[in-house]
Amino acid sequence: MLLALKDIRKSFQSAGAEVPVLGGVSLTLDTGETLALTGESGSGKSTLLHLIAGLDAPDAGAIVIDGTDITTLPDAARAELRRGSVGLVFQQFNLIPSLSIGANLSFQARLAGREDPGWTEELVARLGLSGLLHRYPEHLSGGQQQRVAIGRTLAARPKLVLADEPTGNLDEATGDAVIALMRDLVTQTGAGFLMVTHSNRLADRMARRVHLSAGRIAE
Ligand code: ADP
Ligand code: MG
DSSP, X not given: OOEEEEEEEEEEEETTEEEEEEEEEEEEEOTTOEEEEEOOTXXXXXXXXXXXXXXXXXXXXXXXXXXXXXXXXXXXXXXXXXXXXXXXXOSSOOOOTTSOHHHHHHHHHHHTTXXXXXXXXXXXXXXXXXXXXXXXXXXXXXXXXXXXXXHHHHHTXXXXXXXXXXXXXXXXXXXXXXXXXHHHHHHHHTOEEEEEOSOXXXXXXXXXXXXXXXTEEEO
């Protein structure tokens, strides 16, 4: 088991009141599995992904990644586990504007101490970025920038890939192609893939899907 969520609860304070968002979410993901998490806007999808990524802490429950409960880890150890094992792709591409595409691509792998030139070369070819390595992010289209962001994440070979509406900023045809490519590349690395989307069409491209509603998961 790569990821196990056990009865995750999370509320936010709003105007002095506790607003529950996650009311006991349990979920598992195996190595090599592709899972779509759907749900209405505001249902808590991004909140759940942030908790799994260790960017925020749940009020209760356990988040076990590769055998380690991250909720009981000190902050520094949690950050290290994230750097080493978890890859994130957001709707915003978050490329570093002052770095070339080539430097953006190898940035995370270098941070994680996991540079692998052969694998990076394969990613560049598969993602269609060969002619762009010396350019800068501002000169790329949205679809190209998102392919760089995906390449940057996968270059570090994370065991768990988390994506939050990764093609939300792209048109439908571009988004569909990017998702199919991303799913194939993640599967090739043997990682587990959890993708948040509100699109049923994109969710159908994953092997399994779950739905978040009223703070709980329905399979
Ligand atoms: P989704 O990604 O499914 O659209 P979110 O997880 O972003 O939903 O948000 C779920 C609910 O939690 C929303 O009502 C949102 O306003 C609230 N929320 C999310 N993050 C915070 C925060 N940091 N502080 C207060 N409320 C938040
Ligand atoms: Mg969201």
